[in-house]
Amino acid sequence: MSPTSLDKSKIRFLLLEGLHPSALQVLQAAGYSNIESLSGALPQAELIERLADVHFIGIRSRTQLNAEVLAHAPKLVAIGCFCIGTNQVDLQAAQEHGIAVFNAPYSNTRSVAELVLAEAILLLRGVPEKNAVAHRGGWLKSADNAYEIRGKTLGIVGYGSIGTQLSVLAEGLGMNVLFHDVVAKLPLGNARQAANLNELLAASDIVTLHVPELPSTQWMIGAPEIAAMKPGAILINASRGTVVQIEPLADALRAKKLLGAAVDVFPVEPRSNQDEFVSPLRGLDNVILTPHIGGSTLEAQANIGLEVADKLVKYSDNGTTTSSVNFPEVALPAQRGKHRILHVHRNVPGVMSEINRVFSDNQINVAAQYLQTNERIGYVVIDIDAASSALALEKLAQIPATLRCRVLF
Numbered sequence: 001m002s003p004t005s006l007d008k009s010k011i012r013f014l015l016l017e018g019l020h021p022s023a024l025q026v027l028q029a030a031g032y033s034n035i036e037s038l039s040g041a042l043p044q045a046e047l048i049e050r051l052a053d054v055h056f057i058g059i060r061s062r063t064q065l066n067a068e069v070l071a072h073a074p075k076l077v078a079i080g081c082f083c084i085g086t087n088q089v090d091l092q093a094a095q096e097h098g099i100a101v102f103n104a105p106y107s108n109t110r111s112v113a114e115l116v117l118a119e120a121i122l123l124l125r126g127v128p129e130k131n132a133v134a135h136r137g138g139w140l141k142s143a144d145n146a147y148e149i150r151g152k153t154l155g156i157v158g159y160g161s162i163g164t165q166l167s168v169l170a171e172g173l174g175m176n177v178l179f180h181d182v183v184a185k186l187p188l189g190n191a192r193q194a195a196n197l198n199e200l201l202a203a204s205d206i207v208t209l210h211v212p213e214l215p216s217t218q219w220m221i222g223a224p225e226i227a228a229m230k231p232g233a234i235l236i237n238a239s240r241g242t243v244v245q246i247e248p249l250a251d252a253l254r255a256k257k258l259l260g261a262a263v264d265v266f267p268v269e270p271r272s273n274q275d276e277f278v279s280p281l282r283g284l285d286n287v288i289l290t291p292h293i294g295g296s297t298l299e300a301q302a303n304i305g306l307e308v309a310d311k312l313v314k315y316s317d318n319g320t321t322t323s324s325v326n327f328p329e330v331a332l333p334a335q336r337g338k339h340r341i342l343h344v345h346r347n348v349p350g351v352m353s354e355i356n357r358v359f360s361d362n363q364i365n366v367a368a369q370y371l372q373t374n375e376r377i378g379y380v381v382i383d384i385d386a387a388s389s390a391l392a393l394e395k396l397a398q399i400p401a402t403l404r405c406r407v408l409f
């Protein structure tokens with residue numbers, strides 16, 4: 001049993017975008033019952049309205065938690081991104097409001113790697129086009145522009161969790177692997193790090209993108225990069241929609257400069273399955289269009305549900321921030337009979353002495369204390385006698401660098 005004395009039914013969870021039931025099971029097993037689950041994302045105005053009294057929110061990639069939304073979420077203490085990417089959350093604004101953000105950095109990587117390989121095989125055989133023609137009553141039996149995957153060069157842009165898995169699987173199929181990353185990475189198997197992006201583009205039969213959404217990756221593949229690719233090459237984007245400029249890609253596909261493409265992510269994606277998908281790539285038979293489902297397998301979603309819900313429970317139960325993407329990592333075992341205070345503050349000199357002065361000036365005994373900082377914020381967990389927690393909270397909240405201060409139990 002957790003030493004928590006708080007009434008968990010008062011802690012409100014809002015789960016959006018059809019999270020796997022495993023998330024709900026973890027939360028319920030931990031004693032949380034005030035949980036609302038919705039299948040889609042919400043437009044900004046409705047999101048703001050609902051966030052007025054929500055403590056924890058669970059989202060995937062469609063819910064935009066920007067600075068304005070977070071400014072209207074006075075009770076929100078943590079965000080669970082039930083996915084890898086956290087670009088849909090303004091992480092800096094979240095820090096400013098003392099809101100911890102968690103994600104699942106590995107749970108869907110295999111699913112993405114498998115989809116990319118499958119798409120590469122189908123595109124090399126011209127299956128999307130042959131399939132489309134057959135659906136229209138045609139018959140495109142031909143070996144023209146149809147190739148085996150073995151012996152081809154796969155160019156992986158972004159050699160992280162997904163890129164490296166893909167590298168291993170691709171070599172298993174007899175491919176040569178070349179990768180480009182801004183960081184020097186240990187090549188797995190016989191893979192080789194290209195000197196730069198252009199070397200990779202010029203040498204690869206299939207270019208696949210696995211970089212995060214960052215200012216430096218925005219529109220990194222445009223007309224010049226597509227022109228630098230081999231004639232008849234294939235482009236696959238299952239990273240983020242802002243990485244590839246869609247118009248030049250559509251032009252290159254129409255001009256048959258590229259043999260084909262597979263695109264899973266788009267600059268603008270429909271908010272729900274009921275909204276129309278609009279893209280210049282629609283109607284091009286040599287393009288596989290998928291609705292951002294790279295990580296959408298039951299295996300991945302079930303694991304993500306368990307992983308992120310568990311992180312939210314640990315943060316809610318005792319302030320643990322292990323593997324948070326925007327908070328310093330703190331894990332302090334809970335002590336019976338004590339109250340736990342969480343203090344989030346700007347990381348400026350002198351805050352800890354101000355915090356400790358509150359305890360010494362008011363003769364409050366500290367049973368345990370654990371501070372961690374990152375470049376912007378400090379996060380300190382403090383256990384004190386229950387009788388003193390109201391006074392300590394009041395005084396700690398008055399410290400000017402305080403971003404958020406609350407009593408957990």
Ligand SMILES: NC(=O)C1=CN([C@@H]2O[C@H](COP(=O)(O)OP(=O)(O)OC[C@H]3O[C@@H](n4cnc5c(N)ncnc54)[C@H](O)[C@@H]3O)[C@@H](O)[C@H]2O)C=CC1
Pocket residue numbers: 084085105108109112157158159160161162163180181182183210211212213214216217238239240264265292293294295296
């Ligand atoms: N389509 C889908 O459903 C999914 C999409 N994703 C996307 O895939 C991205 C990659 O995922 P992971 O491999 O887990 O991330 P990761 O963080 O493990 O790897 C990303 C790699 O990209 C590299 N990188 C960063 N900027 C770069 C640049 N300008 N040029 C070249 N390399 C650069 C990094 O150094 C790192 O090695 C995620 O950030 C997410 O946006 C992830 C899961 C599912």
Ligand SMILES: O=C(O)CCC(=O)C(=O)O
Pocket residue numbers: 060061062082083084085086108295296
């Ligand atoms: O499953 C989702 O909604 C998003 C998957 C994704 O893009 C991610 O994990 O970063």
